[in-house]
Amino acid sequence: MMENLWKQGYQRLGPVLTREECEAVRALYADTARFRSRIDMARYQFGRGEYQYFAYPLPRIVEKLRRQLYPELAPHANRWMQALSLPGDFPSDLPAFLEHCHEHGQSRPTPLLLRYRAGDYNCLHQDLYGDIVFPFQVIVGLSRPDQEYTGGELLLTEQRPRAQSMGHAVRLEQGEGVVITTRYRPVEGSRGFYRTTMRHGVSPILSGERYTLGLIFHDAA
Numbered sequence: 066m067m068e069n070l071w072k073q074g075y076q077r078l079g080p081v082l083t084r085e086e087c088e089a090v091r092a093l094y095a096d097t098a099r100f101r102s103r104i105d106m107a108r109y110q111f112g113r114g115e116y117q118y119f120a121y122p123l124p125r126i127v128e129k130l131r132r133q134l135y136p137e138l139a140p141h142a143n144r145w146m147q148a149l150s151l152p153g154d155f156p157s158d159l160p161a162f163l164e165h166c167h168e169h170g171q172s173r174p175t176p177l178l179l180r181y182r183a184g185d186y187n188c189l190h191q192d193l194y195g196d197i198v199f200p201f202q203v204i205v206g207l208s209r210p211d212q213e214y215t216g217g218e219l220l221l222t223e224q225r226p227r228a229q230s231m232g233h234a235v236r237l238e239q240g241e242g243v244v245i246t247t248r249y250r251p252v253e254g255s256r257g258f259y260r261t262t263m264r265h266g267v268s269p270i271l272s273g274e275r276y277t278l279g280l281i282f283h284d285a286a
């Protein structure tokens with residue numbers, strides 16, 4: 066379990082939402098009262114397309130999924146940070162971790178809903194929102210590839226020290242979750258671990274409309 070996360074910096078989780086749940090979550094996009102802010106990616110040169118950060122309280126399905134996934138990831142997160150020689154002692158449940166974020170002035174919710182239409186894309190980036198950074202996040206596909214959109218693959222790049230970068234393209238099925246690393250991956254070398262830098266983005270949508278749910282576990286400053 067989570068073997069590929071350690072080996073490649075991402076892990077496919079298989080289906081985490083049903084088709085009905087995907088459709089219910091993406092239908093919330095139009096309900097602006099559910100969100101605390103909307104980002105037009107072109108305005109910040111992040112790419113093209115838009116996304117909205119949910120406001121607290123999160124929709125029930127989103128809250129449940131974030132709460133369910135966190136404890137599966139927390140033990141890996143602790144070993145991950147240790148391998149990177151970075152501080153990080155993550156509690157085993159999400160409420161305790163969020164309390165820790167709030168004590169450090171990070172109290173705004175980070176789960177988000179992203180909407181891409183033909184021609185939209187997301188530049189390669191990392192999502193950091195303050196000093197406290199959980200090393201993983203989960204992306205869930207809410208639209209059906211081929212039927213509802215074409216193009217729009219999840220892209221991951223890994224920048225290795227003194228070597229050229231490597232890329233992965235992930236086609237997300239509807240309801241499928243993928244864990245990605247927020248920032249670094251520890252790689253075991255002959256003299257212990259070294260770190261690579263990972264970024265993620267989305268290749269241009271060629272046709273249709275693609276929604277994804279982003280679950281970030283730390284809250285934002």
Ligand SMILES: [Fe+2]
Nearest residue numbers: 190191192265
């Ligand atoms: Fe991101």
